[in-house]
Amino acid sequence: MKRIYILLLFSLIPLVTYAANDATELEGSFKVGPAIILIFILTLFVLVGILFRAKDTTDYYAAGRGISRVGSGMAIASNWMSAASFLGMAALMYGTGYHGLAYVVGWTGGYVLLLILMAGQIRRYGKYTAADFIGDRYYSQTLRAIGAGITIIISIAYAVGQFGGIGLMFKWVLGIDYLPAVIIGGSVVLAYTLISGMLGVTKNMQIQYVIIITSFMVPLFILTAKFDYFWLIPQIGYGAVVQDIVEGVKIVDKAGMANSLGHNFAIVPSPEYAMPWDPSTGQTFFQWMAIAFSLMIGTAGLPHVIQRFYVVPKARDARWSVVWGLFFICLLYWSAPVYSAFGTILSSNPEVGKLAADAIVVYTAQLGNVNPLIVGLLAAGGVSAAFSTTSGLLVAGSSAFAHDLYVKVINPEAKPKTQMTIARLGTLLMAVIITAIAILDLALIAQLVAIAFSMAGCTIFPLFLLGIWWSGSNRAGAKAGLITGGIVTLISLTYLIGARAGWILPFNDFITYYLGAWYFAWIGAPLAITANIIVSRMTKETPIEIRKFLIEKVHS
Amino acid sequence: METEEYRISFFNPTTQQARSNRNLIIQLFIIWVVAIFGFQILLKILSKPVPEEALVKFIPAWEKIESGNAGSYDYQVAGQSMVQVTGKLTLGPDEYDALKDGISWTLAKLLPDNELADLQKEVQLLSRLREEITSLRDERYLETKESIISKAAPALVIGEGTLLAQLLALGLDDDMENMTEENRSKIPGIMSLYLTHNRSVLTDTVFLGFPFHYFYTAVLLLVFFVGLCWLYCYRTDKLHAKLNFLEQID
Numbered sequence: 001m002k003r004i005y006i007l008l009l010f011s012l013i014p015l016v017t018y019a020a021n022d023a024t025e026l027e028g029s030f031k032v033g034p035a036i037i038l039i040f041i042l043t044l045f046v047l048v049g050i051l052f053r054a055k056d057t058t059d060y061y062a063a064g065r066g067i068s069r070v071g072s073g074m075a076i077a078s079n080w081m082s083a084a085s086f087l088g089m090a091a092l093m094y095g096t097g098y099h100g101l102a103y104v105v106g107w108t109g110g111y112v113l114l115l116i117l118m119a120g121q122i123r124r125y126g127k128y129t130a131a132d133f134i135g136d137r138y139y140s141q142t143l144r145a146i147g148a149g150i151t152i153i154i155s156i157a158y159a160v161g162q163f164g165g166i167g168l169m170f171k172w173v174l175g176i177d178y179l180p181a182v183i184i185g186g187s188v189v190l191a192y193t194l195i196s197g198m199l200g201v202t203k204n205m206q207i208q209y210v211i212i213i214t215s216f217m218v219p220l221f222i223l224t225a226k227f228d229y230f231w232l233i234p235q236i237g238y239g240a241v242v243q244d245i246v247e248g249v250k251i252v253d254k255a256g257m258a259n260s261l262g263h264n265f266a267i268v269p270s271p272e273y274a275m276p277w278d279p280s281t282g283q284t285f286f287q288w289m290a291i292a293f294s295l296m297i298g299t300a301g302l303p304h305v306i307q308r309f310y311v312v313p314k315a316r317d318a319r320w321s322v323v324w325g326l327f328f329i330c331l332l333y334w335s336a337p338v339y340s341a342f343g344t345i346l347s348s349n350p351e352v353g354k355l356a357a358d359a360i361v362v363y364t365a366q367l368g369n370v371n372p373l374i375v376g377l378l379a380a381g382g383v384s385a386a387f388s389t390t391s392g393l394l395v396a397g398s399s400a401f402a403h404d405l406y407v408k409v410i411n412p413e414a415k416p417k418t419q420m421t422i423a424r425l426g427t428l429l430m431a432v433i434i435t436a437i438a439i440l441d442l443a444l445i446a447q448l449v450a451i452a453f454s455m456a457g458c459t460i461f462p463l464f465l466l467g468i469w470w471s472g473s474n475r476a477g478a479k480a481g482l483i484t485g486g487i488v489t490l491i492s493l494t495y496l497i498g499a500r501a502g503w504i505l506p507f508n509d510f511i512t513y514y515l516g517a518w519y520f521a522w523i524g525a526p527l528a529i530t531a532n533i534i535v536s537r538m539t540k541e542t543p544i545e546i547r548k549f550l551i552e553k554v555h556s
Numbered sequence: 557m558e559t560e561e562y563r564i565s566f567f568n569p570t571t572q573q574a575r576s577n578r579n580l581i582i583q584l585f586i587i588w589v590v591a592i593f594g595f596q597i598l599l600k601i602l603s604k605p606v607p608e609e610a611l612v613k614f615i616p617a618w619e620k621i622e623s624g625n626a627g628s629y630d631y632q633v634a635g636q637s638m639v640q641v642t643g644k645l646t647l648g649p650d651e652y653d654a655l656k657d658g659i660s661w662t663l664a665k666l667l668p669d670n671e672l673a674d675l676q677k678e679v680q681l682l683s684r685l686r687e688e689i690t691s692l693r694d695e696r697y698l699e700t701k702e703s704i705i706s707k708a709a710p711a712l713v714i715g716e717g718t719l720l721a722q723l724l725a726l727g728l729d730d731d732m733e734n735m736t737e738e739n740r741s742k743i744p745g746i747m748s749l750y751l752t753h754n755r756s757v758l759t760d761t762v763f764l765g766f767p768f769h770y771f772y773t774a775v776l777l778l779v780f781f782v783g784l785c786w787l788y789c790y791r792t793d794k795l796h797a798k799l800n801f802l803e804q805i806d
Contacts, residue, residue, distance in 0.1 A: 095646070101773045105592060109777070112588050112784050116581045120792075230765070235775065239765030246767060251719055261692050266719040268643035269608060274770050275753040276599050280646050285600050289593060319792065323785045330778045337774050344645055350652075350726045351692055469566040547562040555564055555574055 030175040034376025038173050041211060041380045045387065046192050048207060069317050071206055073324020076308050078205035080107075080325070081212055081332050082158075082389035083165025086382045088446030089333070090364075091357035093340035095444075097273045099283035100340070102291040103446055104333050106453075108326065109292065110299025115322040118300055121468045123318035124554045129396070130303040130460055131404035137467040138478040139546060141409055146482060148404035150459050151303040152426075154452050155397035156434055158302070161448035162393070163189075163438035165386040168359050168445075169379045182438050189387050190431040193394045194424050208388040213331055215381025218374055219365040220338050226368060227257055227265055227342070235334040241341040245273045249345065259367040263349040273344055287519065291450065294521035298453025301461030304389075304396035339364045358445050394427045401426030442500065450518035454492070457521030458485030462528040466536075468554065471547040477536030484531040488524035492517050573799050580791055584784055591780055599769055602756035610637040611751035618744060621662075628666060635662035635712040638743070639720050641750050642727040651746045652727075654739040660728045661735035666711040672732060675707045679728045701725045 085107065093100030127133045130151050135144025166189065167182030174181065220234035230237030244253075248269035257265040272278040277285045299305060308321075343364035347355055355363050361382065365375045402423035407414050414422070442448065462481045466473035496517040498505045505511070515523070569575040614637035617630040626634075638659045642652060660679075664672055678700055685697045708728065709721045761768040766775070795801070 097646075098770065098773075101770075104774060105777055108781050109588065109592055112584070112781050112788075115785050116584055116788050236764055239763075239771060242766055242770055243762060251717060264719065264722070268640050268719060268723070269610075270644060271608070271753040271755070272644065272646055272750065274767050275755060275759055276596075276603060276769060278753055279605075280644070280750045285596070289596060292592065292596075316793065316796075319789045323782065323789055326785050327782050330782055333778055334775060348643060348645055349722065350642065469564075471562070471564045544562055547564070551562055551564055551570075556571070 031173050031372065031376060033373045034173045034379050037373065037376045038169075038380045038383060041384060042188055042192075042387075044207070045384075069320045070324050072308065072317065072321035073328055074209040075205035076305075076321060076325030077328030077332075078209040078212065078385075078388040079304065079308060079392040080329055080389070081209070081385050082449065083162045083168075083382060083386035084446045084449035085329075085332055085336065086212065086216065086385035087165050087168070087358050087361055088161070088444060088449065089336040090339040090343065090361050091359075091444055092446050093337055094343050094360045095357045096281040096283050097278055098276045099278075099281055099288055101337070102288045103295065103450070104336070106292040106295025107299065108330060108333055110296035111322055111326040111329070113296055114300040114305070115319060115326075118306070118464060118468060119318045119322050120315035121554050122306055122464070123315040125468075126553070129399045129404055130306050130464075131400050132408070133467065134460075134463055134478070135404065135408060137546065138463070138473075138475045139543060140475045140478070143475065143478055143482075144404055145409050147460070147463075148400035148409075150455070150482075151400035151404070152397045152430065154303060154455050154460070155393040155400075156430060156437070157455060158304070158449055158452035159390050159393045159397075159430070159434045160437045160442075161445040161452075162386040162390040163434050164441065164448065165358065165445050166383055166390070167438060168356070169362070169382045169386075172359060172362060173376070173379055178441065179439055182435055185383070185386075186431055186435040186438070189390045190394070190428065192387070193391045193427055205388050205392075208384045209328060211384045212381045212388070213328070215377045215384075216332055216335055216361075219368070219370050219378055220335055222370050222374070223338070223342050223365070223368045227254065234338050238338040238341050241338075241345065242274050245341060245344055246271045246275075259346045259349075259352075260369045261349075261352060261367065263346075263351065265345060267345045267348040270344070270348075273341075287516065290516070290519035290522035294454045294457055294519040294525075295450060297461050297521055297525050298450075298455075298457040301456035301459070301464060302453065303400070303456070303460065304392045306460075306464070307392075307396050307399070336361075342368060394430055397430045398423040398426035401429075447518050451493070451496075454517070454519060454521035454524065455489055458489050458524035458528055461521075461525055462532055466529065466532050468550075470533075471542055471550050472536050473532055474536045474539060474542045476539040477532040477534075480535035481528040481532030485524050485528035488515065488520055488527060491515055492520035492524075573795065573801050576795050576799075577792070580788065580795070584788055588781075588784060591777060595769075595772060595777075599756065599758055602758055603754035604756065605752050606755040607748075608751040608753070610640045611747055613637060614747050614751070615744075618747075631662045631665045632711075632713050635659055635666075636714060636720065637747065637751075638662070639712065639714065639724050639727055641747060643719065643723045644750050647750065651742075651750075654742045654746060656727050656729045657735050657739040658743045659724070660732040663708055663711055663728070664732045667707075671707060675704065675728075676730070676732050678704050678707070679732070680730050682725070683730060704728065 084103075089100065089103055089107075091100075092103055122133070125133055125137075127136060129148075131144050131147035134147035135141060163182055163186050166185035167178050170176070170181035170185040171178050174184075176184075217234075220238075221231050224231035224234040224237045227241075229240050245267055246269065249266045251264045251266045254265040259265065272280045277283060277288060308325075339361045343355075343360045346352075346364060346367035347360075352367070362375060362379050365378050366372075370378075402419050406422045407419055411418075459482055462485060463478055466477070466481075491511065492515040495505055495508065495511045495515065498508075499512060564570065564574075566578060566581075569578050613633045617626065617633040617637075620626040620630045621634060635658075638655045641647065642655050642659070647655075663675070667675065682697070682700045682704060685694070685700060689697050704725045705716055705721045708724055709716050709718075712724065714720045714724060756769075758769040758772075759767050763771050
């Protein structure tokens, strides 16, 4: 591993010397330096994937359960830090100010829930996939198949945002249109996942974490130093930037400082950037709370996140890996608002025009006159973030397809080799579907990802929560809960599609506000839990062997 | 009998370990809920809509303009306030156009006819140049912009080297003498929307350079989450050690 890091560092030195004098351009042309960095990093991922290639199904699904706590924490962080974190978070704050912080809180606070309610217990339950847990705990092949189906749907919904991020960065680096950029980026991530499986993915995730966090942090030090803020800890130093946005910066305050287009570092007083639920953002207190809540319970129900706990040797490691994972995640989440704050001032002149919010991280570095190669590294970091998450999602989805659907339901006699082939076929099929949806460019990256969270919050979260903590929750209750969560999901998504297609559906305003696609789990999850409890109490009790297993294996 | 023994529930733990674990979870959960949602509720309760100074000045000036009793000062104040709002990043394109219409119209009320005609020509030229140029540093473009500023800024009592002057140069319409009725009726709403903000003692207190509420949500809360996770693991380890609770490895 050390050799790879050293190789990475030394390989970057000549590149930095080569392209340091490139003119900064916001978009539209092929960028040589960033392209070289991107190709280099992607090649590195594939090489590591080959080196740590999955040898059998245990390797493929759960990395041989040989990953350390810190390593697993890094993998959790890398798996988690997707395009939504790297690119989407700053985009939301750039566009909606304080409202965007609901995503920061939701995507970190959920780990507390995940830890105290689930991590150790999931590991002790000893299953490979979310559908495995659902099928065994609720003693139902139907529920196993439904669980696998939900896992695939959630993985696809989540990965659409990632492919969007990959496409956006490939578009920026290669200077090509969004459509070919998505196809090229999607093909690369697919090739890598097919070659390696999760063992390679886990090793890669540790490397990816280092690349992601380094590429994200370096420009922050440069920006804070360049514009005369406290640069030693940019995550604190940007507080003064936020306050400056609120009060306004006059040209004389920062005389001689300008963005790469020659505009002064100045802004009119803009309290809407930081004040809570500002009317001009169109976002409300209810939406803030609903988004934070939905994202938090969604975190505790995402199959590819839950699956990370199977790769540590024991439950104690699963718990501590969450602490490490959350800390590593927070390093990025403390930093994302810095980009949106600088981006707000640097693009405040109307001459800059409307920038694609999802690329604001890269645009901010460009507008701040950061060395083009460092901006290139930043873009490569964005691709890595999307890449690592997508790999995890494809593995989770293909595991559900091959392990939970094919082996457990369709062909229990399948040989490991057949299983691997089916897993790879599943990966391919998912990648095609994801690419097709990503091309439609439906919403901001973070919003697309939030849909997956709400889906998970309405369906998988209640099954895990009750399945672990209440032996009374039975098969009929689980089905009732799933149907309830599924209906809420269906209503919300129908109205989302309707809004995009221009349909006016009954109670349109009411439903789109209270069951918004980014946060419908705020009501969907409690309703699913309630339905599960009521029906479980009215029907035949959970079999003794399941209850015995829960007590002896999971809680003792 | 056996059936009774094998029932577990979070709220009715059967062993000491389970009881202690439940109590720990409940404690941390309450802290977690209060830290996240409690603070936001407090923020909501304390916040009141507060207008920016620009809106406080704009409202009486616009009322006089609407009633036909406005003097030069009122047009200047209204124009300045509208120029300030054109610098807001969240402003929509329709709203920007409406404000441009309003700013141009107030300027037309302040400038003599000949100066207005000159200015209008330059605004049209700038608009044409923006379509043609490949760099914002184009000399002719910059010269035209400066010339517009030198003519328009003094009329609205805006300093030529200021940010407002830069915004003014870009915030003028080709047709300066007329404002549409639609834009006229929209402008007060736009001004009120963009110049009113929810503020309270939590937003106005500065801590480590941040508005306090922003620091709490963006920085402190995340520190808190890591701390809660650490505390849970630490106390669980201690509890397991105390009870000789060995976790199985498979």
